[in-house]
Amino acid sequence: MRAVPKRDENSLLAAYHGGLRRHWPLSARAFAHLLAYGGQGGWSASERQLLPDAVRRAGLSMRDRKGLHRLLNPAAFPFTANPLKNKQLFAQVAQAAGLPIAAACDLAREDLAGWLAGETDIIAKPSFRSKGEGVERFQRMDGGWRGGGGPIAKAALQARLRDLWQAGGVIQRRLPTHEMLADLSPGALPTLRVVTCLDEVGAPEACGLALRLSAGGARPVDNFNAGNLVLGIDDWGACLTAWLGGAGRPTRHDRHPTTDAVIVGTPVPDLIGAIALAGRAHLAFATGFTVIGWDVGLTSAGPVLIEGNWNPGTDILQLVSGRGLADTRLGALYRHHLDQLPADRWRAARVMEWDRRGR
Template sequence: MLTLRALPVRRDGGNSLTAAYHDGLARHWSPARRLAAHGLSAIGCGGWSPGERLYLSEAVRTQGLSMKDRKGLHRLLNPGAFPLSNNILKNKQLFAKIAVGLPLPDACNPDTMDLDAWLARQDDIIAKPSYRSKGQGVARFVRHGDDWRDGEYTRTTVQLAVSLRALWRRGGVIQQRLPTHKALADLSPGALPTLRIVTCLNEGGAPEICDTALRLSAGGPRPVDNFNAGNLVLAVDGQGHCGPAWRSGGKRAPSRHSRHPLTGAPIKGMILPDHDAACALALRAHDRFRHGFTVIGWDIGLTTQGPVLIEGNWNPGTDIVQLVNGRGVADSRLGALYRHALDRLTDADWRAAQAVQRDRR
């Protein structure tokens, strides 16, 4: 994994968050390291991507945090993320061990369980590779008679078991696919809807909820609800009220929807079921994973069984929360807690941050 920290020669002090981040780097770096970071900025390794410019207004970007800056900042605030092999949020098998006792999907560990017997009790499962994000590599297998179907492909139980064991040996996980909450079934056809809850340790050292965004499937063939896969995302306020949804337009600007584009089900104004329970779960989860992680983006599945913890993200995207909230992160509670955490970094923390950091798993 590659982390680049580009440092603009002329820094705009109007954004208090990026100013705190860039000034902290410049103040602690040697002239040679600053020069390297200025070079990265000159060749376009910093700032806003074309995609972000497409769906975030200039006003949002003025007080915003770009994806390129976000990764370097999160790496400073979440030292537990590296090395990746020990990252309890990125390594899905480690995550499952730490999260025992929290509501999780029913899963199979082929090292300690009979995979064939577990499969015999299932009709719909999800297989996830480790160290991947944004739904990459996630596969859904649905029982079809005596066989299993993955989209257009069919395989026998024996063939499926072989591929699942190989996935497990590479660090992946094998889980039951959870049924969507009945109130959300027409709002997320094709994938379990997840509530992204961003929590950050506050001034008192306690996890605090800073942002929430609901992700819905638009009904495509992939069993994921990620925005960048062409799906929907919307803001949810502190009382669980849903705003209008935004749908990724690829190379076009995102489109705004008050109703689901496929089913016609109303979105704007809906009261999200189990909202309070999902928020409480995110706070419990961050308390469990707090060592080495100041900020975490939680994905909580909204199921017929109640909220279920799907995963935590050490480098949660700020693009979707800036899109649905219509404001930059610097102008938010999350931005204030980012600045507080940056102020608490030691000189050694800042000096350890490199302009270019490459880490093998």
């Protein structure tokens, strides 16, 4: 939904909404203005809790961000053909490009029972989901398998995994956390979010960083919205103060709330390699994608590509940096690409669009 107000608070919104105003017919402009007047655009109540006024004045809201990314990433739809949404397709593209990803079971080529016989700790991820939704961990313990809901029979586990794979999901070996971060992310693999955007000459540039850590608990994910930690990284590659997400206003933490391990000042291992991996990944996925948010796992064996996101969240970048997106390098590149968009791309944008899985 594109709700377009009569006036914009910053230069990034002016570039985005201004392009829509110039290219839309009067009926579309009137509908978008009516939605804005009715409070359907701009900042949500949760974002107003998350980000201070000064950041929001120069910022990009979730509602505006998705519409903007639809313009800059035309290959996002349909989801079945989007390698940044279809997890099996993502693995195929990454493997073909020689990018490091988690070992996985391909049921089209190998027997699930035989693969499981050699595994002790696996992660099952449904396709076409986001924010860690539906991700499950299964461990072999005391001769049997156990998931988040307790023990599970071998036959039941195999049936569940087959159904997940047939629906487009992936079955992966769980990756071990880098030893330097073991006490800072006790419940899940920590990931470095690297937002890359094509620069003025078409080369991928890392424009935003945020480290995500598990706060502990049963869920095998590190997503901020799931009640975990996110933090910025200083110029020397060390952790800044972390923010704990979940219900209500986020809280600041210099030490881990579960393990009491020191967060601030801890060096981020393999930081340069993780950023470089994100840049290599964007080259492999660049067709139809101007901006991508990468999740790079920081493992004991080095950086591993977990997934890419066609509609990367900008709230956590604005939270950890304390700056609205319009005042950042990423905001400058957004404006550059919006200025370069052909008129037919603007005209094809709709006030209301649906997320299409298939054609």
